[in-house]
Amino acid sequence: MATSMRGLTQYISDLRACRVRELEEKRVNREMAHIRQKFKDGQLDGYQKKKYLAKVVFTYILGYKVDVGHMEAVNLISSSKYSEKQIGYLALTLLMHENSDLVRLVINSFRKDLEDHNEINNCLALHAIATLGGKEMAESLAEAVYRAMISATSTTFVKKKAALTLLRLYRKHPTVIPISEWAERIVRMMDDHDPGVVMTVVTVITTMAQADLEAFSGCYQKAVNRLDKIVFDGDYPPEYVYYKVPNPWLQIKLLRLLQYYPPPDNPEVIDMINGILQAIIDSSQETPRNVQHNNAQNSVLFEAINLAIHIDPESTVVQNASILLGRFIMAKETNVRYLGLDAMAHLAATSSSLQAVKKHQNVIIQGLKDRDISVRRRALDLLYSMCDTSNSKVIVGELVRYLQVADYNLREEMVLKIAILTERFATEYEWYVDTILQLISAAGDHVGAEVWYRVVQLVTNNEDVQLYAAAAVYRHLQATTCHENMIRVGGYILGEFGHLIANEEGCSPIEQFQALHSKVNLCTAPTRALLLTTYIKWVNLFPEIKEHLINIFERYTHVLDAELQQRACEYLALSRREDGDELLATMCDEMPVFPERESALVSRLHSKGEKSQDKRTWVIGHKDDNKGREVERFKNFRKGTGDSATIMASASSAIAASREAVPTPPEPSVPQRSMSQNVDTMMGTTTTGPAEDIMSSLAELDLSGSTVQDEPLLPNGPSADLAQLQTPAAPILMSNPAPHINGNGLVHTATLGGVNPTLVAPLTVGENIEKWHERLSYYNEGVLYENAQIQIGVKAEYHGHLGRLALFFGNKVDTPFNSFFASIDNPISSALSVAFHDAPVHEIAGKAQIQEMIHIECKDYFGGEMSTPVLRLSWLVGDEEPKMLVLKLPVFLTKFVESVELESGPFFERWKIIGGPPREAQLIFPIKLLSTGAVDISRNNRIVAGNRLSVLPNIDPKPENIVFAGVLHMSSTGKVGILGRVEPNREAKLCRLTVRSTNEDVSAEILRLTSKPLNLDSAASL
């Protein structure tokens, strides 16, 4: 290693002697100028280069920007002397980062050292790659690193370092590492005699296996055996004992690895693991000699407890452990209290009975008052996980009380958690309303918008609570100061339900008005806008205070804020219409029930802390939260039993080979019966076997960028619904003629008085309607309907299970369309939600065009000729008879398909696995040839691609045949992979279309939709 360099020592001493920063800077500048000159003059020997470079590095470490030395560092790593090379490499790793352009210059030097016969050079190169490795290095060096790792001639140091370097490259650029090919070889390295090598290999496997549990499945038994040897046989070299604990880090790694796999099926393996875990728990009873011993012992113990909980939260081992945990959370040592609470939260989050945890409720509540914020957080997490209907009042009460004094950076999370618990475990509406209102008034700015949106949604949807809520919020508004969120909730609820309490003493309309309006001066513009809407609703509900309200509107017609002004003007005009006007009553009708959606609060909470490199083995929360995650994590992982084994063997000979290598060990098998059922229903089939695996892995192929979070094409969740209503983006009329679906599936449609005849009219027929409709099944834009008077155009955009449809209504005549009315009739509301973005307009001027936006979400499979949402339109032109149109909306199951790229190998593998009927659907039909007598390949391609299926080239040698694949996205049912081929026969003028997917209904519907425009008999557009 580089021996001391006098010049460097002198330089460091000089800098340390500088009393003030200016002097230090001066000294640094002088030195850097000197070094720059020296480097420029050249002719430096290795020692000088090394010395100067070390000075540069030190200067950089001190925090100065340095602009010399990069090239010298590049030169120095080619030196033959270790001490010089080491400084060169150090300078490189410090001065560069993985995205530097200079990295390209050194890749070849790295490779040379990596492939050198001198293991010291191998190690230096590996250090550098492990620090700087990025995408480019992963591409050019991963192979060499892998070879260094597995080579029999590599020293243990090279093996260890290469393993971790490979892990780095994998994390940076997973796609360049063929892990399934290398998996078997990597797993075999777990048998290495050197414990250091084993630990690094286990580290690598733990991360890689998360992406492909199956490929690494051989590691499970090896990990169990290795633990068994350490714990029972004392099989470890003495130098790996750390304060009397045998290799704690390796034990922890192994215990952690097992948590990434589903619990084994084989009772023998479970017994073996439980024996190990019990032994670890027993040995921890030994009184530790010092801090290190104690920590090392506990580090293994807590990991063991986590594995025990993962294997079976109801087991005896866990029962024994939970007694220990009860002691830990009262321990004197803060670290132990922290870890005890953390492990208990794991138990509460996965166990079906909270009994063991509930015993300690009081101690845990005390944890909220711990001196350490880290412990307070763990207590909060645990209270959140252990809450149920029996203790919700106590726990929520404590949390609300603690909120007032809680750390600022903890409050927002606390508010979310309190809001979720209150909603989830409320047994009485009154308690829910009281608690949430108390929360809003106590936490103020820490209350996220989701929280108050959710209150409004729940109150609107539950008639029983409306009266109580109105009274309660009115009480809160009596306070001299109110947080703005309270004013918003108050404005909304009183606007909707104020009339329910208007007859009570002290709640008269004018008093309600004064209570709200006295606060308006402190409010921001969006809140004021909301209050204006409250007032227009009151104009309808409380005619006695109409004058006051009109007065306010008048005043607001002069404000500068455009949104407020527009609202005021519109509301003023509306409220000035003569009495008994139906328009006002209709528009100010009570809000329809909101569609039931998952609470946005939970997703918000879970979005926190999801960025860690390794997947979490569990999350804070309840059993159901974790169950779903487990299904997600393990869904690609099945162990071969029965017929699936043969398919697996043919699918992957590598895996088969690994099985043969370890013939006897009882392998962990299908996770749990209940779980596999879950997967089946998720896939929408009743058959079992590996097909789902393959198809779900197919479904995963295009996960990138298709999730809602990545690209919020559509706002999601109740908060978004409300946001649309409450944000000042568009002028708002509360009564929304678009149908809203309540929990019972009934369709509520607010109409302009009486039953609108369009609501019962049959589908409009016309010669081109079917053709237009059909064309829209494979085009995203086009005409939906056109006649002499009106033209309706469509533009659609789909992304995963979400879609957005813009309808353009064009008035082709000079006379305006009056009483224009549009609604959607959705017979398949359980599978598809369809709603207007906002209330459709009521008038279209002559020769004008308006646009209406429709949001669509595919929740479940839908199909067949008749299960399609219908658009109902009516309007008046002058004195003519009312016009009416009833059209099918161009929403097809194929619109929710995302394309996916497959090579021929994987395609046929999946094709075979799905097999024939019933999951295969096939149709032979006549086709129309081109005038030249050839098959119209380009139209066929267009139709398949237009159905959002990707046409896969180079799979079928015949040019006229088309092979396609796609993944159907449904928000509640999940994804279904689709494969298919089109085989036209020119001579016979026939075509065979075959569709295979894991769901027979889906296959049939995809076949119907894609074949329709191709089929000469059924196509309307041919």
Place this chain on the structure above:
Amino acid sequence: MIKFILVQNRQGKTRLSKWYHPYDDDEKVRLRGEVHRLIAPRDQKYQSNFVEFRNDKIVYRRYAGLFFCVCVDSNDNELAYLEAIHLFVEVLDAFFQNVCELDLVFSFYKVYAILDEVFLAGEIEETSKQVVLDRLDYLEKLE
């Protein structure tokens, strides 16, 4: 995995920093400051050695006037990293024969080499003090 390792003195001067995540220079400065402000005021006796930091957590331990901090995933085993810190400190102590802050300053290039023998690519590489020390001895003899 480890995002970064920082060794800072009580005044917040950083004596060693190793980054396993590609932060840019400004971000590194920010992180050093934030970590120091988070860790330094914490009570040694009544507070744990773990504290949440952004979406991760910091496991730290104080030795005389130096704070050894590692930033790890929120999922990681706290005590394993706490003892890994101790292992690293014991290696330094044995190598420098009673290590002190000045050793880290004057022999910074050796400290980096030692670090690379204990931690690599954000993971723990070797857990036997003896194996590490033998290796360092061997490297020390090379020219």
